Amino acid sequence: MKSIFLLMLLFLSAATSAEEVKIPWKGDYPHNSNKHWSKDNPYDSGFSKNFKNGTPEEFDEVQKDGELNAFIYSPKDVRGPTPFVILLHGCDGLGTLSKEWAAHVANVLNPQGVGILVLDSLTTRYVDRTCGPADLHWGRRRADDAYSALDYLIEKKLAKANEVYLMGYSNGGTTTLVSMTTQESDHPHHFVAAFAVAPGCSPSLQHSAIYTGPIVVFMGDHDDANNPKWCEELTRTKRSVPVQMIGYQGANHGFPVNAPAHDFMGWHLSYNPAAEKDMMQTIISAIRTKHFAKGIEFR
Known part of the structure; x- marks a missing residue:
């Protein structure tokens, strides 16, 4: 109980420094439709020009325009544009555990001079979760x-245009991989590199993908939500940019989130803590040095 109380105090102290903002959603790009x-088009319709696109999770509603909630953690005593990480939650949205994890990531990266934008994809769409086949x-x-x-950070002059990284957990990790494909290259700005945490490396989405920048995949070898073997296969594919998978022995899908052990949807x-600490140190080193490796490494 004491440890949980201290964790909440840590979260609340970090949360007070977060600025809540509204981000206009943009989807009118050639790669979308x-x-x-x-039911006959469950996946390709993901490339949509609509903010809401009629999925069951959206109660079949279609809406052209919209905006997203976001929380910005800026480094203290830093003036002008800084390096930034955009952080994406998993399939169950930006709930309490996701907010605590986001605050922890900010507490680790802000002292390194790196800002964090925590993006909420579900609340303004009135979606509870997107887990499973969705x-x-x-x-x-x-x-x-x-x-x-990304556009918001650059237009507001909060981030350096060539130093914005993408980081996502679970479905956010899958989103991270999709975001780095050449199919998304019609956007005006691009991520310099990406960190995909426990993503879905589904062969139907990822193996033939051509990526626009370096990617590091962090995966527990006991992950029973997303198949680690698929991420290994993705990493082994020859590519023009560095793609690395770091596997953590004995870790499962929940390895980065400091919460009591539990089951969720059968996972x-x-x-x-050792894997989570190593992951964050690896990310800090990559942002500092701009060095990215290739291949598979188990730790």
Whole structure:
């Protein structure tokens, strides 16, 4: 109980420094279409020009325009544009655990001079969760969310245009992989590199993808929500940019989130502090040095 109380105090102290903003959503790009979701078109409709595109999670509603909630954690005593990480939540939205994880990421990266924008893809769409088969569709839908946040940071002169990174967990990790494909290259700004945490590396989405920048995939070898073997196969594919997978032995899908062990939709989730610490140190080193490796490494 004491440890939980201290964790909440840490979260609340960090949360007080977060600025809540509204981000205009942009989706009118050549790679998208006006085709609505249907049972016969469950995944390609993820590339949509509509903010809401008629999915079951949206109660079949279609809406052309919209905006997204976001929370910005800026480094203290830093003036002018800074390096930034846009952080994407998993399929169950920006709930309490996701907010605590986001605050922790900010507490680690802000002292390094790196800002954090925590993006909420679900609340303004009135969506509770996108888990299960819908995960593939929403990985595509949310890519335009990430680019809308990127445009916001650059237009507001908060971030350096060539130093914005994308980081996502679970469905946010899948979104991260989709966002780095050449299919998304018609956006005016681009991410310098990306960190995909426990993503879905589904062969139907990822293996033939051509990426526009370096990617590091962090995966527990006991992940029973997203198949680690698929991420290994993705990493082994020859590419023009560095793609690395770091696998954590004995870790499962919940390894980065400091929460009591529990099951969610049949998946086993438990915190692995050694793996989480190593992941954050790896990310800090990559941002500092701009060095990205290739291949698979188990730690």
